[in-house]
Amino acid sequence: MTADEHTGQSRRSARRDLVESEILAHASALFAEKGYAGTTPQEIADSVGMSRQSLYYYMSSKEDILAKLVAHMTTNLVEQMRFIEMDEDATATDKLSRVVTVIVTDRAKKPREFRLLDRSSSSLPDELTEEYLHGRREALAIVRSVIAQGIAEGEFKPVDERVAALSVLGMCNWVAWWFEPADNHPISPIAEQISDSAVSMLRRTDGPAAGPETPLDLVARLENDIAQLRRSLSD
Structure with a gap:
């Protein structure tokens, strides 16, 4: 393959990814409004602004759209998280910060x-329900693994790993319910602030009065961080 052919192939692949992302976004809105069963392929095509024939060039069926939607929201994200987790040169603090940034950016x-x-x-088909739930379990396992590494290496406080991981994931996932992208509210500062909050929640302190933090302490700290973040966005 020549350099020109490779460049052309890369551009076509990038365009396909862009169009598929747009199809998934429009299909998601229609599924949420009318339900999966109540949405037709023609309605999805009309929403995107393409013919039904063009839609089938990118997606073989409505079922294919739903399957790719699940994959985009689970498998692809977990692969990014796993890549970070497997970085042998990174500290647990760095891994947690990067994992949180990836999740928050995806949700936003x-x-x-x-x-x-x-x-x-x-209400998804059984195989897609299992894929979605498996992805959620994998994400939880990765965050728990990173937290366990931090505890073992003395970076994080000796907390309940599962509660801590669920707290971190809850903070990340909640972004999808309240964040509204705008020129004065870009994603990157939000992701950075939330990743800092996650690390701060777990970072070990050396004060003599410091002791093991209970799950309720973690939740209280998380609620306080979220409240501060929401106040800063409303200013």
Whole structure:
């Protein structure tokens, strides 16, 4: 393959990814409004602004759209998280910060897709329900693993790993319900602030009075961080 052919192929692949993302975004909005069963392929095509024939060039069926939506919101994200977790040169603090940033950015960029699956996971076809739930379990396992590393290496306080991981994921996922992208509210500072809050919640302190933090302490700290973040956004 020549350099020109490779460049052309890369551009076509990038365009396909862009169009597929747009189809998924419009389909998610229609599924949320009318339900999966009540949405037709023609309505999805009309919403995107393409013919039904063009829609089938990118997606083989409505079922294919739903399957790719689940994959985009679970498998793809978990792969990014796993890559960070497997970085042998990174500290647990660095891993947690990067994992949180990846999740928050994903939720902020695709809030409708996340809300749709979060609300209707029980009504998905069985195989997609299992894929979605498996992805959630994998994400929880990765965050727990990073926290366990931090505890073992003395970076994080000796907390309940599962409660801490659920608290971190809850903070990340909640972004899909309240964040509204705008010129004065870009994603990156929000992701940075939430990742800092997650690390701060777990970072070990050396004060003599410091002791093991209970699950309720973690939840209280998380609620306080979220409240401060929401106040800063409303200013």
